[in-house]
Amino acid sequence: MKFASAYEPGEYESDIYAAWEAEKAFQPKTTKSRAKNARKAAENASEEHINPVDHTYSIVMPPPNANGNLHIGHGLTIALEDSLIRYHRLLQDETWYIPGADHAGFETWVVYERSLEKTGHTRFEYTRDELYKNVWDFVAEQRGNMELQLRALGASCAWDDLTFTLDDKVVKRVYETFEKMWQDGLIYRGEKLVNYCPKHQTAFADIEVEHKDEKGFLWDIAYPLAHGEEEIIVSTTRPETLFGDSAVAVNPNDARYADLVGQTVKLPLSGREIPIVADEHADPTYGTGAVKITPAHDYDDFEVGNRHDLERIRVIDDQGKMQNVPEKYLGLTTEECRKQVLKDLKDQGLLRDEKRILHSVAHCYKCDTVIEPTLKEQWFIDVETLAKAAIRHLKKGEIKFYPENKGKVLINYLEGLKDWNISRQIPWGIPIPMFRKDPENTDKNLPEWIFDTHVENQTLEKDGVTYYRDEDTFDTWFSSSHWPIVCTNWAEGEESPFYPLNVMETGADILFAWVARMIMMGIYVTGSVPFKEVYLHGLVLDSHGQKMSKSKGNVLNPLELVEKYGSDAFRLGILRGRSAGLNQAFSEDSVKTGRNLCNKLWNISRFVQELIDTNNEAGEGKPFFADILPANEKMYIPDDPDGFARRAVPPAVQRMTFSRETGAAKKVFTSPAQPNVSTNSMGEDWICREITSAREDLMAEMQGYRFAEAVETLHSLIWDKYADWFLESQKMYKNLPLLKRTLEDILKLLHPFAPFVTEAIWQNLSWTDGMLIDQSWPTPLEYDPISAENFDRLREVVSEVRRTYQDIPGNKKYPLLFGDDSLVDDNQVLVQKLTGAPSVSPSDGTPKGIRIALANRELYLDVDEKTVKEYSDALDERILAVGRELNALNARMMNPNYVDKAPKHLVKETEDAIKEKESLIDRLKKERDLIQ
């Protein structure tokens, strides 16, 4: 006996993964990076072993943070993507699942800066280049963890092709695009308001800012007119910025202020004179209807400033301190300055009102500091042409979205997209390859900026002029928008069989930040959309539908669940009850269900193997998998200085006796080497039908990304059908070749979702060869449909007998007698086995005991009269129930419209059902009369 009585995932998973990896089972045969190997393989291999590449199937992994640990969302991502990949691998597609690691610019930077602070240092003690080097080392120390975790989840990705977001090929591609955009005039340097975090001292894209509703105040401040006694009262939530005011705006239709437009006011506490302008921006119904305009520190005011050509005065510096203000306020923080200004205004009698209000305030998504809209020179992409092209392709339906509505949502977003700020003031990222002319040099004929990729230099000499490198780095989304292009090694003018990707799978929360940008960039760089389909998953919530968060303490760690229940259990669990785009709950219970299914399958296999062993020619077989691979020999020790070197093949794996050769010459099983099977009994025809139809259902479900349904289909096939009925029937009639074949098919069908247990079983079975991961998707099984249907009837009989046993008072089983009933007559042994009846035998022709409540069946339980009487209540209930069903059916037939208009086959079904119910009720009544 090779199978333990319960499946222990911990004993198999890491060894199995190591074996797959050692066999290069995850690498596609032909990718550009492996073209040389493939050519060599083609030379060495005999032709029939090389399967021509008909279909390619590629997915790029959304790169997890190289510096972090995987969370539950990654767990879901891997479960989804790896199932797709493994499914297509079984279909013999040329699959390429490309793994990645993200430098996660800002995220990593924050972690690094925090660790730096702990040592008592700050970033300002180092040059940009030093900092970059330091973070690189910092990340190198950490990374590797993430890759181990991907392996634990079973991700069958092409490790040879792992791409890090700071790899040379990424940087090269990003620079090419940037240069192209620069030449196309899509890049501009602009002084614009940016979302600036004073703590991190960097700007953010709009999308990275979190708006929160907060309690605050609305103050009314009197601005005296420059000439005369009058004053105008403005409403503001930010009195400290009044030093930066360039105007006061009122609505052009606001009669109250009509005669003031064109006059000037004296700014309190400063005395500077500013105009009163008419602008639609001022809402007459809000506050006093007059609003101060601070173009350098407010988005709307910036626009107003443009319309009226107003001065932009920055009064808050990069550190969040006051500047360009009267001596008294200089150097104060915005908060201190606000207090002081309010006090001084109050003292001067200019503070007229203070109202509590609720308003939304922008916060840094990382440190929660209030975002200061700040005037800064930054690099921007003019997104209009990019967005328009993207919309055009989307409207043509070139990308199919799951869920479907996200396509519309995306178009909606692109239509209102504002220019994209791609500068970040953090050293950890890809340097912007632009150099600025020496400010001392005033030669107007020279360009202000020049493009050059020699960013390793801080300065550049050209024609005797010195240029200084821009110190900023790219927004990470700018580089990651190239992900499908870079990972698939797309190149201008060359064939790229793996681009566009078949599907982009990622979180619905980054539809705008990432998916939108990949689409724009893909079209801009390659001329075609970067993927054919997009599957977006929602958030994984806790069991009560609450967002997981550290503060709530409801975070589930995927790796802990893998450790506890196994990788397969986790994957099955997280896919259960989940559909595209929705935020849905998840709990440990669903993982347990997955674990139970794995164990069920394990025991099914154990049982099948037992049947084979005890009924077959004994002896032959191959060594037990667990004997070859000692469980204590773990793989993947990060052993390399740069964190990304390949792991050595463990000796245990080298000892394995698999038939296939290691390397690129992947042996492909083009014609399934499955035994010819034939069916000898109803149950066998039935299971062949069920497997075949489940196979078809699965294919449709995978096509439509209905993962949860696929899992359910498999659960029901394995548990309710294969184990509960087929195996039970095989305890009576054994068909060894069919047992083998059907078990193999089931292993293949489940393999995409539960790769480890299925492979572990495959390795433990005595007759299988090679590795399951390399097998091909099962072909349909042949069966006699009539015979399969007869088994359905037999199942009805068995179920009804079991139900009747349950209903009879006392826990006793009674002999089953059959009259003129060939189905039961022909299958007496099986019926006895399945019902647990003490005996099954022909009746003497006269009804006695309890009749089994099935139409067209002459079956009795040989029950003594006393018990029959006790049972009569249940019988009455049964008669009533059938009567109700009959009434409903009759009512339908009484409706002439139904008979006329409904499809004929439905009407016929109803008629048949009525006949059956009538006959049943007739029999039941007779039986009741007999009892009474």
Add this chain to the structure above:
RNA sequence: GGGUUGUUAGCUCAGUUGGCCAGAGCACCUCGUUUACACCGAGGGGGUCAGGGGUUCAAAUCCCUUACAACCCACCA
């Protein structure tokens, strides 16, 4: 203000173009240990598919409407 989603059994969710007595897993109740599995087997209870209206022979499914819940975008001086 604009957009999106959800409301189906105690819980978490399926239900593909309208059509067999509305399904699954978990939980619950009863019974059980027979050639694998108690991470088990057999049987069972439980839903007027959020409310209202409409279209249809037929609606959880299509249309309108109300309520509740969640999310995204924009704005909030």
